Amino acid sequence: MTSDKQLTRRGMLVGSAGVVGAVGLGAVACASAARTTRRPPTNAGVSLRWWGNNAWEITFDTTTILIDPWVTRFHTGTYSPEGSDPNTPLSWNPDLVHRCFPKADTVLLTHGHFDHLTDVPLVAAHTGATVLGTESHLNMLRALRTTDGVQAPPDQLATVTGGELYQYPDFTVQVLRSVHSATGKRRQVPFPGTRPGPQPPAVRTISDLVDGGTLGYFLTIGDRFRIFALGTGNYIPEVVDGLRPDLAIVPTGGGSMPDYxxxxLDCLGHPRFVVPTHWDDFDLPLTEPAKDTGGLTTLRDAVSAASPATEFILLDHQQQHTF
Ligand SMILES: [Zn+2]
Structure with a gap:
C-alpha cells in the first residue's frame, strides 16, 4: 500500500497516513504503486515513509522508529558544480520538524553530517525518543543548540559503536559498523573526522558536523519483517555478509567500491525489496517531487541486473509504503 502525507508549500501537514495512492506529489510514485500491486502483500504491517534525503519513518503497531530525521532544508550548494559552502550556517524549522515527526520511540543515526543530524535536537526534545549514535555523534548533539535554544536531552542519548544487538519490546536493533562514501580521485570523505572525548565547541555551520563514524542498522520486527538500512553509499562487506533482510534501504552512489x-545484494542474500535512499537534491523543497541527483538509474539498473527478482520500490517525498 502506498500513501502520502500532504505537506503544503507553507510546511503544513494537511493529510495523514492511510491515503491510498500517489496524492499531490506528482507522477514519480506511480511506478512503485503499480509494481506493488503485481505481487501479493507480505502483510507484515510495517510502513515506511520517506521524508527526503535519508530521513525514514518506520511504523508498526504503536512503534515509530526514525532514521536520520532531517527535514529542515536550507541552501548549501551541495549538488551544484561549486559544491557546498562549508560555512553555511545551520538553521531549523521547528514547526515543520514537529509536524513531520509528532511521535518517535527511537532515532537511529547513520552518521553526523548536517543532512542527517541537524534536526535531531528538535525531534528528541519533542518526542522523548532514544537516540542511538556513536560517541562523536552524541558529542556533537551535546554541542548543538537550535536558534531557539533547543538541545537533545542528554539522558535520551545512547552511545553505540557498531556490533550491539539490542532487544526492545517490539523489535531488535543490530548496530553495524560501516563506512562513509568516498568521492573524487583521492577517495575522500566529505567533512571527515570524529569528535570523541570532551564536548566539542558549539556547532554552528555544516562543516562543524563531521562524519563521526558511520553506522548501518538491521532491524527485526518480531518474525514479521527485517530491514537493513545504510545512510551513505558505502559499507563493510564482511559486516553485512549473511544478513537476510526482507527490505534493504540502499543509498545511491557507491562509486568508490567495485560492484557496489x-x-x-549478494551479501544480503538478494532481499525481496530494495528502496533507494539519499538520491534527491536536498537543497530543493520537500514539498516538491524529489529531484534525482544522478544516481537513481544507475542503482536501479544495478539492482535489476544483480537481483532480478528484487522489487525496486521508489518512494517520493513524504510517500509511504506498507509491507
Ligand atoms: Zn554524509
Whole structure:
C-alpha cells in the first residue's frame, strides 16, 4: 500500500497516513504503486515513509522508529558544480520538524553530517525518543543548540559503536559498523573526522558536523519483517555478509567500491525489496517531487541486473509504503 502525507508549500501537514495512492506529489510514485500491486502483500504491517534525503519513518503497531530525521532544508550548494559552502550556517524549522515527526520511540543515526543530524535536537526534545549514535555523534548533539535554544536531552542519548544487538519490546536493533562514501580521485570523505572525548565547541555551520563514524542498522520486527538500512553509499562487506533482510534501504552512489550494489545484494542474500535512499537534491523543497541527483538509474539498473527478482520500490517525498 502506498500513501502520502500532504505537506503544503507553507510546511503544513494537511493529510495523514492511510491515503491510498500517489496524492499531490506528482507522477514519480506511480511506478512503485503499480509494481506493488503485481505481487501479493507480505502483510507484515510495517510502513515506511520517506521524508527526503535519508530521513525514514518506520511504523508498526504503536512503534515509530526514525532514521536520520532531517527535514529542515536550507541552501548549501551541495549538488551544484561549486559544491557546498562549508560555512553555511545551520538553521531549523521547528514547526515543520514537529509536524513531520509528532511521535518517535527511537532515532537511529547513520552518521553526523548536517543532512542527517541537524534536526535531531528538535525531534528528541519533542518526542522523548532514544537516540542511538556513536560517541562523536552524541558529542556533537551535546554541542548543538537550535536558534531557539533547543538541545537533545542528554539522558535520551545512547552511545553505540557498531556490533550491539539490542532487544526492545517490539523489535531488535543490530548496530553495524560501516563506512562513509568516498568521492573524487583521492577517495575522500566529505567533512571527515570524529569528535570523541570532551564536548566539542558549539556547532554552528555544516562543516562543524563531521562524519563521526558511520553506522548501518538491521532491524527485526518480531518474525514479521527485517530491514537493513545504510545512510551513505558505502559499507563493510564482511559486516553485512549473511544478513537476510526482507527490505534493504540502499543509498545511491557507491562509486568508490567495485560492484557496489551487486556485492551488497549478494551479501544480503538478494532481499525481496530494495528502496533507494539519499538520491534527491536536498537543497530543493520537500514539498516538491524529489529531484534525482544522478544516481537513481544507475542503482536501479544495478539492482535489476544483480537481483532480478528484487522489487525496486521508489518512494517520493513524504510517500509511504506498507509491507
Ligand atoms: Zn554524509
Amino acid at each position: 550494489a551487486k556485492r551488497l
